[in-house]
Amino acid sequence: MSSANGSPAGSPDKPPAGVEPATAAHDAAASDAASPDAPESVDGQPATVPVAGPAAPAADSESLGQRFLHHLWAANTVTVTVLALALAVVIGGVLMVVSDPDVLATYTYLFARPGDAFGASWTLVSEAYANLFKGSVVNPETVRAWFAGEAEWTAVLRPISETLTYTTPLVFTGLSVALAFRGGLFNIGAQGQAIVGVIMAALAGFLLPLPLVLHVIVAVLAGALGGALWGFFPGFLKARTGAHEVITTIMLNYIALYFLTWIIVQRGVQNPDRPDAISRPVDTTAQLPRLLDDGLRVHAGILVAIAATAAVAWLLNRSTFGFELRAVGANPDAARTAGISVTGTYVLLMVVAGGLAGLGGANMVLGSTANALTPLVAAQVGFDGILVALLGRVKPWGVALAALLFGALRAGGNAMQSGSGISLELVTVLQALIVIFIAAPALVKAIFQLRAARAARLQTSMAKGW
Numbered sequence: 001m002s003s004a005n006g007s008p009a010g011s012p013d014k015p016p017a018g019v020e021p022a023t024a025a026h027d028a029a030a031s032d033a034a035s036p037d038a039p040e041s042v043d044g045q046p047a048t049v050p051v052a053g054p055a056a057p058a059a060d061s062e063s064l065g066q067r068f069l070h071h072l073w074a075a076n077t078v079t080v081t082v083l084a085l086a087l088a089v090v091i092g093g094v095l096m097v098v099s100d101p102d103v104l105a106t107y108t109y110l111f112a113r114p115g116d117a118f119g120a121s122w123t124l125v126s127e128a129y130a131n132l133f134k135g136s137v138v139n140p141e142t143v144r145a146w147f148a149g150e151a152e153w154t155a156v157l158r159p160i161s162e163t164l165t166y167t168t169p170l171v172f173t174g175l176s177v178a179l180a181f182r183g184g185l186f187n188i189g190a191q192g193q194a195i196v197g198v199i200m201a202a203l204a205g206f207l208l209p210l211p212l213v214l215h216v217i218v219a220v221l222a223g224a225l226g227g228a229l230w231g232f233f234p235g236f237l238k239a240r241t242g243a244h245e246v247i248t249t250i251m252l253n254y255i256a257l258y259f260l261t262w263i264i265v266q267r268g269v270q271n272p273d274r275p276d277a278i279s280r281p282v283d284t285t286a287q288l289p290r291l292l293d294d295g296l297r298v299h300a301g302i303l304v305a306i307a308a309t310a311a312v313a314w315l316l317n318r319s320t321f322g323f324e325l326r327a328v329g330a331n332p333d334a335a336r337t338a339g340i341s342v343t344g345t346y347v348l349l350m351v352v353a354g355g356l357a358g359l360g361g362a363n364m365v366l367g368s369t370a371n372a373l374t375p376l377v378a379a380q381v382g383f384d385g386i387l388v389a390l391l392g393r394v395k396p397w398g399v400a401l402a403a404l405l406f407g408a409l410r411a412g413g414n415a416m417q418s419g420s421g422i423s424l425e426l427v428t429v430l431q432a433l434i435v436i437f438i439a440a441p442a443l444v445k446a447i448f449q450l451r452a453a454r455a456a457r458l459q460t461s462m463a464k465g466w
Contacts, residue, residue: 077393080444084437087444092430093125096422100124128420135415136163136408154295159411161296165368167407169194171305172360173385174403175312176227178394180245180353182316183345184329189234189249190357191382192256193227197358199260200226202365202373203269205282215285220304220362227358228351230256235350239343245350253382261375271372279373288366297368304363305400308356313396315352325349357382387435406431 097103103124106117134140136159145151173190180187201223210218234248263269264277271280288299316322327335328345336342361378364370370377388406392398413427437444444450 079450080441081391081438083444083448083450084434087437087447088430088433089129091433092426093121093129095426095429096125096128097121099423099426124420128416128422131416131419132409132412134412134419135159136412152295154293157292157296159415161292161298162411162414163404163408164298164302165407166410167403168299168301168305168367169360169363169369169381170384170388170403170406171309171400172356172363173382174388174392174399175308175396176353176356176360177385177389178392178396178399179312179316179325179356180349181389181394182329183325183349184332185235185238185245185346185349185353187231187249187350187353187357188246188386189231189252189382190353190360190385191378191380192249192253193230193354193357194361194364194382194385195253195256195260195378196230197223197227197361198365198378199263199361199373200358201362202279202282202377205286205366206280207268208286210285212285215283216288216366219282219286219366220288220359223362223366224355224358227361228355231350231352231354231357232347235347238350239346257375260373260377264373264375269373277375281372282365286366287371288363288368290368299367301363301367304359305403308359309396309400312356316396321345321348357385360385384431387431390435391438405434 103117103120106113106120110117138156138159142151142155142158146153146156173194176190176193177187201219204219204222205215208215208218230252233252234243234245237243237248238245261277264279269279271278288301290296291298291300291302314322316326324335324340324345327338327340328342328349332342335345360381364378364381365373384406388402389399391405392400392402409427409431413424416422416427417424
């Protein structure tokens with residue numbers, strides 16, 4: 001077989017057109033290719049012989065790195081969350097500087113001595129956030145003192161103990177809001193459900209004379225039952241009359257709050273040794289046991305919170321009821337056509353959500369936060385649960401991590417206030433900023449110029465349960 005110019009295709013005297021031998025080794029390789037011992041040709045063409053040359057670049061490694069960077073700087077859930085935290089920290093630092101008159105005074109001669117303004121600002125902000133870390137995670141100075149034998153081990157674990165103490169009720173109320181949201185309902189009433197849970201748990205804690213283990217179980221279940229009952233009413237009204245759950249739960253929040261203030265001063269409930277509005281203390285047999293030491297406030301409620309998170313994750317992803325509530329949350333009409341009882345799902349969903357919020361309230365009075373009923377015993381645990389649920393993308397384990405973050409901010413905020421003189425309200429501002437940026441991924445995308453490929457999915461995820 002001949003080539004187009006008439007030369008034999010396999011001739012050893014002349015290489016193929018367009019290829020010039022550069023070295024003797026190349027000629028030898030070409031000769032070997034045309035020798036009788038060379039591999040047989042295919043369709044008359046000689047077998048290709050590899051020629052030594054420079055090594056090819058590692059395309060796979062580069063493409064893997066490129067893919068990593070490509071997805072890293074995109075508007076996905078992880079990136080938006082991390083950048084939202086960073087933005088909140090930066091803006092919080094600016095607010096610290098603006099609210100401090102001494103630091104603010106250094107900016108009056110900024111152009112004359114800029115080092116004074118920037119140095120004072122850095123000192124204030126760095127010390128504040130350092131105290132926030134020391135009060136919520138660990139204090140390195142305490143660790144060094146413990147190694148030197150100058151401090152007890154309880155002092156080392158005290159910051160994380162405080163964080164877990166504040167985290168525990170937020171896990172329950174966050175799960176309550178998140179579970180209702182996955183079913184298409186906005187449970188604003190977690191605050192009222194937590195208040196009723198506090199009342200029922202406290203009443204069971206000092207009115208029922210029960211032995212140690214049984215008393216704790218009964219008091220915790222009483223709190224869950226009270227919250228479930230308070231969640232039943234808006235669920236029933238939603239199912240039977242179509243009343244919007246936001247309106248009914250807000251009204252029930254006020255009823256629960258005023259019921260708390262009324263029942264505290266009733267005979268048999270109010271502490272006879274106190275003239276102010278405070279109930280009798282919960283019996284020690286009904287209080288959740290401490291996990292580590294009497295000097296550390298973390299209690300067994302955190303273990304119940306972890307178990308509740310795992311249970312809700314199983315409920316949503318593995319159970320028939322979880323499938324039904326997700327179907328109802330996505331499209332009630334389609335779920336009804338498929339044979340799912342939308343009204344029954346609404347009622348049961350709000351009962352379960354209310355029970356979770358009631359557990360959060362029970363932890364407020366059976367744990368180490370308080371041991372008696374007061375008008376402010378539940379604080380804002382239900383409303384904070386809404387923020388926790390949004391920050392956790394209404395996913396069970398995400399809610400648990402968000403509650404841990406908020407608990408750390410609360411515990412560290414106390415240390416930041418005492419150590420740096422920063423107002424505790426700034427911690428609330430940080431929480432609000434974090435939620436604002438996470439709830440507005442388009443804003444974070446615009447600030448950091450993130451890729452828009454996956455931002456659209458974040459923007460529409462709110463309506464579908466994130």
